[in-house]
Amino acid sequence: MSYGPVDLVVVKFPGNVFDGGIGPALRELTDQGTIRIIDILLMRKDDAGNVTTTEISELEGDEFAAFDPLSDDVPGLLSTEDAVQLAGALERNESAALMLFENTWATRFVDALRRANSELVLYEHIPRVVMEQLYAGEPETP
Numbered sequence: 198m199s200y201g202p203v204d205l206v207v208v209k210f211p212g213n214v215f216d217g218g219i220g221p222a223l224r225e226l227t228d229q230g231t232i233r234i235i236d237i238l239l240m241r242k243d244d245a246g247n248v249t250t251t252e253i254s255e256l257e258g259d260e261f262a263a264f265d266p267l268s269d270d271v272p273g274l275l276s277t278e279d280a281v282q283l284a285g286a287l288e289r290n291e292s293a294a295l296m297l298f299e300n301t302w303a304t305r306f307v308d309a310l311r312r313a314n315s316e317l318v319l320y321e322h323i324p325r326v327v328m329e330q331l332y333a334g335e336p337e338t339p
Contacts, residue, residue: 201303202320203235206296207283213241213292233299238275240295242287250280
């Protein structure tokens with residue numbers, strides 16, 4: 198079985214509330230076969246700076262409905278240790294969704310590379326802010 202590139206994405210939310218607002222966009226991307234969400238882990242940093250995590254399967258009601266069945270939810274791929282390492286991006290009383298997803302759109306390209314006996318030498322994600330600066334003609338800031 199071929200796989201496309203896999204990305205780790207961290208999406209920060211103000212406050213410690215997951216309202217599910219990103220759910221419809223994620224559902225559209227998965228329904229269209231653009232991405233396959235492998236795992237989602239929700240994390241919260243409280244007022245004291247403590248980090249807690251929640252698996253999708255632990256959510257209830259509307260929160261659960263916003264994310265299920267988007268993810269294959271493979272237990273252990275994203276862990277509390279991952280959340281703690283990435284928690285530096287959060288202020289106190291903020292939350293985030295850690296998402297591990299496969300770019301399934303690239304699977305045919307990966308298969309073509311194998312058939313051509315070729316080797317991918319570089320695959321690099323260019324951040325949105327860099328592209329915006331390039332199109333705006335602004336110098337890149339570190």
